[in-house]
Amino acid sequence: MEQKPYRSVPISPEEITPKHLYQTRRQFLKQMGIVGLGAFLAGCAPGALESTPGTIDSGADALGDALTDYDAVTGYCNFYEFTTNKETVDELAQDFITQPWSVTVDGLVENPRTFSLDELLSDFEQEERVYRMRCVEGWSMVIPWQGFPLHKLLEEVQPTDEARFVAFTSALVPGQMENANSDLFPFPYREGLRLDEARHDLTILATGLYDEPLPPQNGAPVRLVVPWKYGFKSIKSIVRISLVPDQPPTLWNTIAPQEYGFYANVNPNVDHPRWSQATERRIGETGRRETLFMNGYAEAVGSLYEGMDLTEQF
Ligand SMILES: Nc1nc2c(c(=O)[nH]1)N[C@H]1C(S)=C(S)[C@@H](COP(=O)(O)O)O[C@H]1N2
Ligand SMILES: [Mo]
Numbered sequence: 001m002e003q004k005p006y007r008s009v010p011i012s013p014e015e016i017t018p019k020h021l022y023q024t025r026r027q028f029l030k031q032m033g034i035v036g037l038g039a040f041l042a043g044c045a046p047g048a049l050e051s052t053p054g055t056i057d058s059g060a061d062a063l064g065d066a067l068t069d070y071d072a073v074t075g076y077c078n079f080y081e082f083t084t085n086k087e088t089v090d091e092l093a094q095d096f097i098t099q100p101w102s103v104t105v106d107g108l109v110e111n112p113r114t115f116s117l118d119e120l121l122s123d124f125e126q127e128e129r130v131y132r133m134r135c136v137e138g139w140s141m142v143i144p145w146q147g148f149p150l151h152k153l154l155e156e157v158q159p160t161d162e163a164r165f166v167a168f169t170s171a172l173v174p175g176q177m178e179n180a181n182s183d184l185f186p187f188p189y190r191e192g193l194r195l196d197e198a199r200h201d202l203t204i205l206a207t208g209l210y211d212e213p214l215p216p217q218n219g220a221p222v223r224l225v226v227p228w229k230y231g232f233k234s235i236k237s238i239v240r241i242s243l244v245p246d247q248p249p250t251l252w253n254t255i256a257p258q259e260y261g262f263y264a265n266v267n268p269n270v271d272h273p274r275w276s277q278a279t280e281r282r283i284g285e286t287g288r289r290e291t292l293f294m295n296g297y298a299e300a301v302g303s304l305y306e307g308m309d310l311t312e313q314f
Pocket of ligand 2 (some may be wrong): 078
């Protein structure tokens with residue numbers, strides 16, 4: 001069961017470890033032979049998944065999969081508002097202005113509210129979550145995020161009984177994003193979740209990765225992470241979260257509904273019309289791995305989809 005074991009790691013914005021310090025610390029742990037121990041335990045001991053959740057310090061996720069290198073996590077990105085070239089997003093996004101920033105939460109809620117970034121960082125305890133990320137294109141990573149469960153934000157605004165879905169919108173800043181006026185993509189980027197998916201404890205708003213504030217290319221200053229769904233659901237640089245009665249339109253589902261379903265749960269048995277989803281390339285590894293149903297989180301989230309035909313509602 002992967003829903004409960006994540007321990008809370010309170011991080012105040014002042015305490016964020018600069019990357020070089022973090023790397024020094026990891027080097028030290030490595031020399032001590034400590035890095036990888038968590039992975040070893042998780043791999044061997046039955047029941048270890050409960051007692052040994054993935055952490056940055058263990059260098060692995062709850063299945064014992066090694067963290068993807070910082071340079072790959074931040075250097076190989078999808079952020080189409082800037083470019084469709086994964087390897088130059090970091091350069092093109094480096095001057096993206098993320099301060100001041102605010103996220104408006106509105107729609108079917110008792111207490112509509114606009115949260116400043118500072119409020120998101122200080123009003124919600126920041127936790128560490130090490131998650132696998134599986135892109136619909138067939139590559140994957142293991143990323144240590146910092147952030148907080150979306151349900152904590154939803155508790156603040158109190159969705160009404162009519163609220164059934166949550167619609168998310170990314171920032172769109174023409175002066176700063178090269179593709180902002182692209183004819184190919186109807187930006188702003190939009191995504192959505194069913195309310196029960198949004199309230200699941202695995203669903204987080206991420207504000208950092210590898211113990212540093214989110215780099216622009218990874219969706220600074222705040223982005224969604226839904227680890228059991230294809231990466232495109234994990235919308236970046238969010239400015240608006242609206243509670244709505246009906247399934248909201250989303251960018252990929254609007255452009256190509258046969259290729260990108262609204263649910264987009266990772267599923268090795270449902271192929272993309274143009275390629276198989278049975279295997280994936282873990283960045284940093286050679287060869288391919290089997291793709292896990294619900295990206296390996298089925299035990300935690302499977303009950304959300306009881307009674308649904310996942311090949312029809314993909
Ligand atoms: N606003 C916005 N969010 C986005 C995207 C995007 O192009 N624009 N790409 C998505 C896709 S396809 C993936 S796989 C993930 C990639 O996140 P990462 O680059 O931080 O690994 O972000 C998702 N969120
Ligand atoms: Mo993706």
